[in-house]
Amino acid sequence: MDLQISGRRAAVAGASSGLGFASAAALAAAGVHVAVCGRDRARVEAAASAIGHDTVPLTVDVGSAEGGAAFVEQAAAALGGVDILVANAGGPPPGTFASTPVDAYPKALDLNLLSVVGMCKAAVPAMRERGWGRVVAITSVAVRQPIGTLILSNTARAGVTGFLKTLALEVAADGVTVNSVQPGLHETDRLRNLYGDDVDDVAASVPVGRLGRPEDFGAVVAFLASDHARFITGAAVPVDGGAHRALL
Numbered sequence: 001m002d003l004q005i006s007g008r009r010a011a012v013a014g015a016s017s018g019l020g021f022a023s024a025a026a027l028a029a030a031g032v033h034v035a036v037c038g039r040d041r042a043r044v045e046a047a048a049s050a051i052g053h054d055t056v057p058l059t060v061d062v063g064s065a066e067g068g069a070a071f072v073e074q075a076a077a078a079l080g081g082v083d084i085l086v087a088n089a090g091g092p093p094p095g096t097f098a099s100t101p102v103d104a105y106p107k108a109l110d111l112n113l114l115s116v117v118g119m120c121k122a123a124v125p126a127m128r129e130r131g132w133g134r135v136v137a138i139t140s141v142a143v144r145q146p147i148g149t150l151i152l153s154n155t156a157r158a159g160v161t162g163f164l165k166t167l168a169l170e171v172a173a174d175g176v177t178v179n180s181v182q183p184g185l186h187e188t189d190r191l192r193n194l195y196g197d198d199v200d201d202v203a204a205s206v207p208v209g210r211l212g213r214p215e216d217f218g219a220v221v222a223f224l225a226s227d228h229a230r231f232i233t234g235a236a237v238p239v240d241g242g243a244h245r246a247l248l
Contacts, residue, residue, distance in 0.1 A: 001228075003030045003222060003225070003226035003228065004226060004227035004228065005027075005031065005032055005083075005084070005226050005227060006031025006032065007031060007033070008031075008032045008033070008225075009032065009034075009035075009076075009079040009080065009082055010024070010027045010034045010035070010082070010083065010084035010085070010086065010225065011034075011035050011037075011071065011075035011079075011084070011085050011086070011119075011123065012024040012034060012035070012036050012037075012086040012088065013036075013062045013068070013071055013088045013089060013115075014037070014038065014062060014088035014089045014090060014138075015037065015044070015047060015086075016036070016037075016038030016039075016043040016046075016047040017038075017047065017188070017189055018186075018188040018189060018190060019088065019138055019183055019186060019214055019218070020036070020086070020088040020138065021036075021047050021050075021051070021214070022215050022218030022221075023086050023088070023136075023138070023217070023218040023221040023222065024036045024051055024055065024218075025050075025051045025215070025218055026215070026218035026219050026221060027084065027218075027222050028051050028052065028053040029222075030226070032225075033053075033054070033056075034051065034053065034055045035055070035056040035057075035074070035075035035078050035079055035082075036048055036051070036055055036056070036057060036058065037057075037058040037059065037060040037071045037074075037075075038057075038059065038060075039059070039061045040059070044058065044059055056075070056078045056079065058071060058074050058075060060074060062089050062115045062118075062119070063089060063107075063110055063111045063115060064110045064111075064114060064115055064118065065110070065117055065118030065121075067115060067118070068087070068116065068117070068118030068119035069118040069119065069122040072118075072119050072122035072123045073122055076122075076123075076126070081126060081130075082123050082126070082127075083127065083130070083132060083133055084133070084134045084135075084136070084225045085119055085120070085123045085133075085135045085136070086136050086137075086138065086221060086225070087115070087116040087119045087120070087135065087136070087138065088137070089111050089112060089116075090111070090190065091112070091190055092104070092107065092108035092111055092112065092150075092152040092153055093152065094149045094150055094152075094194060095149065095150075095151055095152060096148065096149060096151055097151055100151055105155065108153070108155065108156045109155075109156050109159065111156065112153065112156035112157055112160060113156045113157075113160045113163065116163065116164070117160075117163060120167060120178075124171060124176060127171075127174075127175075127176045128171055128174040128175075128176055130175075131174060131175040133171075133174075133176035133177070134176070134177055134224065134225040134229075135164070135167070135176070135177070135178040135179070136179055136180070136221050136224045137160065137164055137178075137179070137180040137181070138180070138183065139160060139161060139181070139182050139236070140154075140157045140182055141182040141183065141184045141238050141240045141243060142154045142157060142182075143157050143161050143180075143182055143236065144182065144236075144244050144246065145243075145244050145245075145246065149194075150194075160180075161180055161236055164178050164179075164180050164234075164236075165178075165236075168233045172233050175230075177224075177230065177232060177233035178233055179224050179229075179232060179233060179234070179236070179237065180235075180236045180237070181220055181221055181224065181236075181239055182236055182238045182239065182240065182244075183212065183217055183239055183240065184206065184212060184238065184239065184241055184243040185202055185206055185211050185212060185240070185241070185243065186211055186212035186213070186217060187211045187213060187214060188214060199211070205243070206241040207241055207242030207243065208241040208242055211241075212239065212240070212241055216239070217239050220237065220239050224237070
């Protein structure tokens with residue numbers, strides 16, 4: 001399918017590996033000019049080289065509102081503007097209510113909530129002026145069905161989902177769509193770090209019988225960034241192999 005976004009410009013955060021990398025690769029394959037970021041220069045440069053299509057590597061830590069805004073500003077300078085923002089960052093450490101100290105929460109909120117606010121503050125005003133823009137945030141299916149050992153992620157990502165829904169309603173009439181994509185269990189380093197030797201057991205719990213492939217997730221992100229998805233906004237789309245079992 002021609003996504004009709006060839007020549008557009010995208011900033012994809014947290015794209016040196018995993019779902020961010022897959023999203024950037026899918027956009028680049030659709031003819032989008034892409035800038036990606038990560039904290040490690042060597043890794044993000046290797047990722048940009050693997051994606052190809054003249055992808056621009058930027059070494060930026062998006063773990064705060066300031067870092068998120070800095071990434072978008074650098075991407076806009078490199079690309080001549082940003083039409084598509086894929087907001088993404090790594091997850092906070094695991095923990096339960098009992099094991100997680102109160103002072104761990106601000107950093108998690110910086111990483112998975114305020115960083116997205118910073119990126120949107122830097123990207124959305126210019127999108128509104130041009131009358132076209134796409135914001136796609138990578139969150140988690142834990143927003144729908146909290147994961148008991150990820151209380152920091154559950155809390156921060158629920159907050160950013162509320163922010164994104166509110167933003168979507170404010171900018172819908174300006175040609176800017178705002179959506180989130182909620183990954184379940186995918187073949188990523190994050191999953192291996194969380195579950196270690198139990199990955200096979202975790203995969204067996206997914207109704208489709210396997211873990212998700214990052215490239216399949218990236219294709220969903222690229223579709224939501226496409227011109228075909230112009231009537232989809234304020235949505236939170238689970239991509240989880242059926243793991244979320246509620247009706248809504």
